[in-house]
Amino acid sequence: MVGIETNELTKRYSETLAVDRLDLSIPEGIVYGFLGPNGAGKTTTMRLLTGLTQPTSGTGSVTDVPITDRDGLRSHIGYLPEEPPLYEHATAYEQLEYVAGLRDLPAETTRERIDTLLDELDLTADAGTRIADYSKGMRQKTAYIQAVLHEPDVVFLDEPTSGLDPRAARTIRELITDLADSGTTVFLSTHILPVVEEVADTVGILYDGQLVAEDAPETLTQRAETGETQTLEDVFLELTSTDPAADERATDG
Numbered sequence: 175m176v177g178i179e180t181n182e183l184t185k186r187y188s189e190t191l192a193v194d195r196l197d198l199s200i201p202e203g204i205v206y207g208f209l210g211p212n213g214a215g216k217t218t219t220m221r222l223l224t225g226l227t228q229p230t231s232g233t234g235s236v237t238d239v240p241i242t243d244r245d246g247l248r249s250h251i252g253y254l255p256e257e258p259p260l261y262e263h264a265t266a267y268e269q270l271e272y273v274a275g276l277r278d279l280p281a282e283t284t285r286e287r288i289d290t291l292l293d294e295l296d297l298t299a300d301a302g303t304r305i306a307d308y309s310k311g312m313r314q315k316t317a318y319i320q321a322v323l324h325e326p327d328v329v330f331l332d333e334p335t336s337g338l339d340p341r342a343a344r345t346i347r348e349l350i351t352d353l354a355d356s357g358t359t360v361f362l363s364t365h366i367l368p369v370v371e372e373v374a375d376t377v378g379i380l381y382d383g384q385l386v387a388e389d390a391p392e393t394l395t396q397r398a399e400t401g402e403t404q405t406l407e408d409v410f411l412e413l414t415s416t417d418p419a420a421d422e423r424a425t426d427g
């Protein structure tokens with residue numbers, strides 16, 4: 175089954191074409207690394223795919239549910255946005271139980287799942303502290319758990335390792351791989367290219383709202399003409415350069 179599919183998906187904000195006729199076909203159970211420079215349209219794409227904003231034109235579906243059906247998408251998707259919504263006055267535990275309640279998740283198994291995730295992310299000791307007193311990393315961990323708590327079919331993660339110390343960042347990378355291994359589709363947007371190289375099965379590079387490359391990371395970094403390997407950063411910089419000389423180098427190889 176296809177996890178995410180779009181057909182000429184387009185979003186325009188008055189003069190700005192944020193997403194420009196995007197065609198995606200992402201099989202379920204893979205990690206899709208979504209790259210692009212600032213302002214390329216990554217967040218807008220994720221907001222479209224999660225039903226938070228409506229397309230100007232084109233279509234899309236996530237696990238066969240049309241992205242215009244926000245209620246229909248709800249149980250199938252999880253979203254960790256760049257600035258996650260958390261209740262400052264709640265503790266992590268209260269926040270997660272509240273979200274579980276909104277989603278009508280079964281109380282007992284959910285409590286176990288919350289405990290397991292808090293433990294994996296080393297947050298158990300702080301789970302009873304108010305979120306207002308949390309560090310950025312602690313908030314990020316809480317928001318990550320919130321995004322995956324209901325075991326969604328497709329998870330959208332915007333900079334999931336942002337603010338995390340190396341140990342927590344590694345745990346998140348492992349959890350992402352585990353999610354895909356268990357059949358979850360992970361749509362991962364990050365500027366941290368080594369994370370993408372490590373966990374992504376396929377990488378898509380967005381530039382000015384358009385997909386300019388899409389392939390397995392090891393294929394993208396392989397130079398066909400010389401047989402040498404370049405870094406994902408080299409590929410990214412070539413494909414998203416506004417410098418015509420660099421553009422020419424990219425096309426000429």
Ligand SMILES: Nc1ncnc2c1ncn2[C@@H]1O[C@H](COP(=O)(O)OP(=O)(O)OP(=O)(O)O)[C@@H](O)[C@H]1O
Pocket residue numbers: 187190191192210211212213214215216217218219
């Ligand atoms: N609500 C909005 N109203 C008007 N313009 C918007 C809106 N949201 C995004 N844009 C514009 O759309 C373009 C794409 O923005 P978007 O936030 O999707 O980029 P991004 O790839 O997520 O960038 P970053 O890496 O900096 O987070 C930008 O030019 C931005 O200014």
